[in-house]
Amino acid sequence: MSDKPSNSIKRIASVSVIIVLLIGMAGAAAVHKINNTPPPELSMMFDAKESFHFEVRYGFMRLGDVYVTARDTVINGNSFLHGTAVIQSNSGIPLMGSRRYEYHSIMTHNDTTAYSHFFWVDNIHRDRPQEVAYDFNYELGHVYAMRNGEIRDTLELHGPADGGPALFYVGRMHAGTDRVVDYPIYIDDEKAVINIENTLSRETIRNDAFENRNVDVYLSIGMADINGPFGFSGRFESRYDTSELRIPVEARVSVWIGNVRVRLVEYMFEEE
Numbered sequence: 001m002s003d004k005p006s007n008s009i010k011r012i013a014s015v016s017v018i019i020v021l022l023i024g025m026a027g028a029a030a031v032h033k034i035n036n037t038p039p040p041e042l043s044m045m046f047d048a049k050e051s052f053h054f055e056v057r058y059g060f061m062r063l064g065d066v067y068v069t070a071r072d073t074v075i076n077g078n079s080f081l082h083g084t085a086v087i088q089s090n091s092g093i094p095l096m097g098s099r100r101y102e103y104h105s106i107m108t109h110n111d112t113t114a115y116s117h118f119f120w121v122d123n124i125h126r127d128r129p130q131e132v133a134y135d136f137n138y139e140l141g142h143v144y145a146m147r148n149g150e151i152r153d154t155l156e157l158h159g160p161a162d163g164g165p166a167l168f169y170v171g172r173m174h175a176g177t178d179r180v181v182d183y184p185i186y187i188d189d190e191k192a193v194i195n196i197e198n199t200l201s202r203e204t205i206r207n208d209a210f211e212n213r214n215v216d217v218y219l220s221i222g223m224a225d226i227n228g229p230f231g232f233s234g235r236f237e238s239r240y241d242t243s244e245l246r247i248p249v250e251a252r253v254s255v256w257i258g259n260v261r262v263r264l265v266e267y268m269f270e271e272e
Contacts, residue, residue, distance in 0.1 A: 037242070037243070037244050038176075039172065039173050039174060039175055039176055039177060039246050040172060040173060040244060040245050040246055041173070042109040042113075042114055042169060042173055043109070044245070045169050045172060045173070045245065046070075046081050046109060046114075046169070048070075048245065048269065049070070049071070049269070049270035050068075050069070050070060050247070050267070050268065050269055050270075051067075051068070051069050051266075051267070051268040051270075052066075052067070052068040052069075052247075052264060052266070052267055052268075053065065053066070053067055053068075053264070053265050053266035053267075054066040054067075054068070054262050054263065054264055054265065055262070055263055055265050056260065056261075056262050057260070057261050057262075057263070058259075058260050058261075061093070062090050063089065063090055063093065063260070064087060064088055064089040064090050064099075065087075065088050065090075066085055066086070066087050066088075066262070067085070067086040067088075068083070068084070068085045068086075068168070069083075069084050070082070070083045070084070071084075073106070075106065079108075080106045080107060080108050080117065081106075081107045081108065082104065082105075082106055082107075083104070083105045083107055083165045083168065084102060084103070084104050085102070085103040085165065086100070086101075086102050086103075087099075087100065087101045087102075087103070088100050098125060099125050100124040100125045101121060101122065101123060101124065102121070102122040102124055103119075103120075103121050103122075103164075103165065104118075104119065104120050104121075104122070105118070105119045105162065105163065105164075105165035105166065106118040106119075107162070107165065107166055107169075109169070110160070113160050113166075113170060113183075114160075114162075114166040114169040114170055115136070115160030115161060115162055115166055116134075116136055116161070116162040116163060116165065116166055117135075117136050117138075118133070118134070118135055118136065119133065119134045119136075119162060119163030119164070119165065120132065120133035120134070121133070128148065130146070130148070130149055131147065131148060132146070132147060133145075133146040133147075133149075134146070134163045134186050136157060136161065136162075137157070138157065140157075141156060141157050141158065142154050142155065142156065142157055143155040143156075143157045143161070143186050143191075145186065145189045152189065153189045155186060155189065155190070155191060156191075158184075159184070160184075161183075161184040161185060161186060161191075162183075162184075162185055162186075163185060163186055163187065164185055164187070166183075167183060167185075167194060168248070170183055170196075171196060171220065171238060171240075171248065172240060172245070172246040172247065172248065173246075174196065174198045174220075175198060175218050175220060175238075175240035175246040175248075176198070176200065176218040176240065176242065176246060177198050177200070178198060178199065178200055179198050180195070180196070180197050180198070181195070181196045181198070182194070182195050182196075183196070192224070194222060194223075194224050195222060195223045195224075196220055196221075196222045196238075197220065197221045197222070198218070198220045199218065199219050199220060199221070200218070201218065201219045202216055202217065202218060202219075202242070203216070203217050203219055203239065204216055204217070205217055205239065205249065205250060207249050207250065207263065207264060208263070208264075208265050209249075209264045209265055209266055209267050215241055215249055216241065216242045217239040217240055217241055217242065217249050217250070218239065218240045218241075218242060218246070219237065219238070219239055220237070220238040220239075220240070221235070221236075221237055221238075222235070222236045222237070222238060223235055223236075224236065234254075235253070235254050236251060236252065236253040236254070237251065237252045237253075238250075238251050239251065247267065248264075249263075249264055250262065250263050250264065
């Protein structure tokens with residue numbers, strides 16, 4: 001074991017999980033259908049070539065943008081999904097300036113869940129690649145927490161887990177059901193648990209990605225067992241459309257000043 005990371009590094013890790021939670025629970029499908037189709041299988045979502053653009057807002061203020069992509073990759077002869085979330089702040093906000101982070105996860109899945117083999121954060125605006133990283137060794141049952149390329153801690157690993165991005169798929173595969181899901185993530189050199197209570201409850205919301213039309217969505221309510229920035233209380237809401245892919249449309253998270261909202265503004269689906 002070694003010293004815990006500084007508060008700035010912990011804040012980066014916390015922000016990464018919160019943003020991933022939000023984008024992981026917000027999106028929209030290419031074609032809207034009102035139906036009772038079952039949630040998608042993980043293999044279907046991993047095969048889909050999707051791109052998302054989300055806006056992060058507090059009231060009428062745009063805090064920034066998030067761009068999410070997922071592409072196949074091969075490492076040492078093994079196939080994985082490389083998920084990337086690029087977070088760009090709104091440079092027009094006083095005291096914030098231009099900040100850019102890139103969150104990467106090398107993922108795979110089994111019959112029941114998605115999980116990560118390697119997760120890292122590139123601090124682009126300060127030119128710090130892999131400022132925070134987690135290496136998941138399932139054979140040894142260890143997670144190596146790293147900072148700036150150096151191992152800072154070794155944690156126990158008892159099964160599929162992630163640093164956050166796999167929730168983008170875990171949430172979707174249970175949306176529109178009454179299942180309760182507990183998913184382990186690693187943040188701040190510790191293990192935490194994300195609890196998601198999925199519901200059969202439907203709502204109708206208006207979304208720009210659907211040409212500002214009404215969209216029927218399923219509601220899921222979550223609780224994150226982490227200490228996040230900006231007074232993040234741990235509670236969040238997720239809304240998924242009712243199409244076959246159950247892609248996330250909107251998410252809201254409670255902070256000390258109110259609610260931060262992440263909304264999909266553009267979605268692209270590339271057919272094979």
